[in-house]
Amino acid sequence: MRHMNNRLLWDESWIINYSDILPPTEQLDMNVSSLNLIVATSKNYASLSSNKAGPELGVYKKELYAMKRLHKPSFKLTKQVRIEVRQIRRLYHPNLALFVGACVKAPNIVILSRYYSKGNLANTLQAKDIPISWPFKFSFANDIISGLSYLHAQEIQHGRLKIQNCLVDDRWSIRVSDFAIPSLRSLNTASDVNGLSHKSCEVWKAPEGETLSLPADVFSYGIIIIQIATRCDLAMDEIDNLATIQMEWKNLLMRNQLGSVEDRCPCPGAIGALVESCLAMEPSNRPNAAVIKKQLRKLNPYKLNAVDLMMAMMEKYSKTLEVMVAERTKDLIAEKQRTDELLHGLSIINNTLVDIVSNVDCISCEAMLPKQVADDLRMGRPMNADTFETCTVYFSDIVGFTVLSGKFSAMEVVVFLNKLYSCFDTIIDKHDVYKVETIGDAYMVVSGVPIRNGNKHAVNIANMALDLLHESKTFKIPNMPNESLKIRIGLHTGPVCAGVVGIKMPRYCLFGDTVNTASRMESHGEAYKIHMSDETKNCLLMECNENDYHLIERGFIDVKGKGPMRTWWLEGKRKNTNITYLPGQIS
Incomplete structure (x- = not known):
């Protein structure tokens, strides 16, 4: 086991030559699925607003990946970096974005991860044409806390947990991204906001100022629950302090209770108490990720993941469609009978x-x-x-x-x-x-x-x-x-x-x-x-x-x-x- 750990430590198969990464538009011999993916991606991000820029994309070995570019004047591949890379390469969880590799030669220092075509959760929540009921909201929240709980169990702090780093895959499951390798990410001279305002980027940070800690990740998760519950971008509101956040989001949640049945939270009081515990000013008063995961499962009356919800919706739609088809068929038969009676003079319509x-x-x-x-x-x-x-x-x-x-x-x-x-x-x-x-x-x-x-x-x-x-x-x-x-x-x-x-x-x-x-x-x-x-x-x-x-x-x-x-x-x-x-x- 020790030999395997040392072998993995010095293995450099994860290091990618920057010249091997090609822009999607210049890769001419890609397979059909990748080409279709690029077309779908371009359409997806073309519909977003100007302040919601999509990730930088690159093609490596005929596959499409998301690129995280780090702006560093210089970089040295130390043993500590190798240890952190070995740690992230061992991670596997259905709610984590997969690490592919990295370019480590300045100035082109880039982290490659699996690309998910549906974009991040912020874009999904703000797309008003996408109906998101509370079963899906519970599923999103559960996916995020499941991925975060797994990271914390491996003694890994996320440090940048925000809704823009929660990606939506093809199965409508959430993949937490942009975590681990703190040595590689440190001293990044560029602003990591993807076109968002500085105030937007600061909303998710814990009030104690320390971001690379387990309680800080829990605070960030509380902010994400607010955004999922209200489908509101807190960066667009005038936020002065934490008390303003808590007051405003509760008002939005209660306002939704007066709307349609799909928009009503099944347990607003319990959700509010969970958010308050995550946003506690004292880090020691915040519950850990494992406890939050258990509480959220108890609060969730639906007990279904995104795939099960999609299947249930499809089954419901199928039944509704069957009823509609039966009604339309009945109308068609009646209309055909009227036509036959008009053409043939067989009988008086409906015997009346x-x-x-x-x-x-x-x-x-x-x-x-x-x-x-x-x-x-x-x-x-x-x-x-x-x-x-x-x-x-x-x-x-x-x-x-x-x-x-x-x-x-x-x-x-x-x-x-x-x-x-x-x-x-x-x-x-x-x-x-x-x-x-x-x-x-x-x-x-x-x-x-x-x-x-x-x-x-x-x-x-x-x-x-x-x-x-x-x-x-x-x-x-x-x-x-x-x-x-x-x-x-x-x-x-x-x-x-x-x-x-x-x-x-x-x-x-x-x-x-x-x-x-x-x-x-x-x-x-x-x-x-x-x-x-x-x-x-x-x-x-x-x-x-x-x-x-x-x-x-x-x-x-x-x-x-x-x-x-x-x-x-x-x-x-x-x-x-x-x-x-x-x-x-x-x-």
Whole structure:
């Protein structure tokens, strides 16, 4: 053991040639992590105020280190210096900054230590954009006293314990720095203030004037507790004496108790008593570091270090994020359902009826696009026009609508049509049909498009037409309860071409002579009657018997643009039929 001690004493591997230390900007072949570290460092210290200069940095063996430059006219490497260096090289504690080496040839006398990119604790506390709750404050205070207690146990006095010498590492733990090797640090001719005022540098010093002693370190620790608790730089206050410090910091602490929950100290009385004992005028009345460490652990209700606190915060944030994601997902699903309902006309939003103006009973979501067409558009599939060999088209309008609307205001017409078509929309939902559009008082429906259903489209349209006709006979016109609503209906069966037309407000439209003929069947019809072409009648009888529906031949009529056409009246459906239809049929 003695041989090892002597070997370590005369070992000079810690001595660094000053020419081997390069400025970060001139080191071109550094590894990626070091380059990233330099970038982060430059951004970090660029944001600091001008009186908070960062440490001098240097690159040694492709690693970034902090440099402590000592201004000495001359220096001799004595045995005492070697003993002190051997002592610091043996130190290892998670709350101490690691000693790397030193340059010992004047005038470039430099101490190299591990660099911690988050800077010192003073900058962290004064950065108001960084939320620091009391669990973190207790963690900082505990880290500092743990490092100081370890030094004192090794019979090493710090001598320069101030908040600027408490560094924050990547794990948000505190590393106490700038300690030991008193012979190397003595007779430093330059002011060791890093741009701070002389008054700022004196705040941490014990009143007895002796700095290199254990009680003096305890006094300095009491000042640090004040700065951590209040997040206040005492150097910026007008400080006349120790009594002023104690009075001002207590006022700040009590003021924070009136703030948010995070800013409230869980034990202000006990913290105040601990600070008073550390700042005792008589050095012998100050507790030692080991006692303070035990007291602080008893006062700390959180019992967590910085890493555990970060994990707890991340877990809390994760749970909060999960709740937020669940809520946003729920909102997204609800919005998607509203969009689907608007596009497809599948159901009334949230199964409720929405009043839009007075005397309006309800409004349902009119189908803008068929479901399968809207799904194809959402999936990015091309939408080409499609030809349907056979389908049945329904047209209806209100007899005398022009005269009727002349008796209403524009708003009353809107209310009237909304009530009527909302009622119709509810009925057609019970049948295998698709509502194409409404234009004024015209109502257009088709079956067999866009979903082909064989020859059942004529039966579906016939049943729907009977239901709508029955409903129109009992419908009450707003503000005209004694006036009857007269509608006429026209049906025709044939081929059509269908597709989405337009980019803005796209519509699913039908084209072909079948649409025109169905419109002619309606316009050549009569009130309270369903007028159908011979093609629709034949298609209807293909799916049922002649006796299932009450059909009356109207004969041949001259249809504009078509010439003579044989047409039929659909009077109703006979009872006791064996045909099964979708719900909504009239008994």
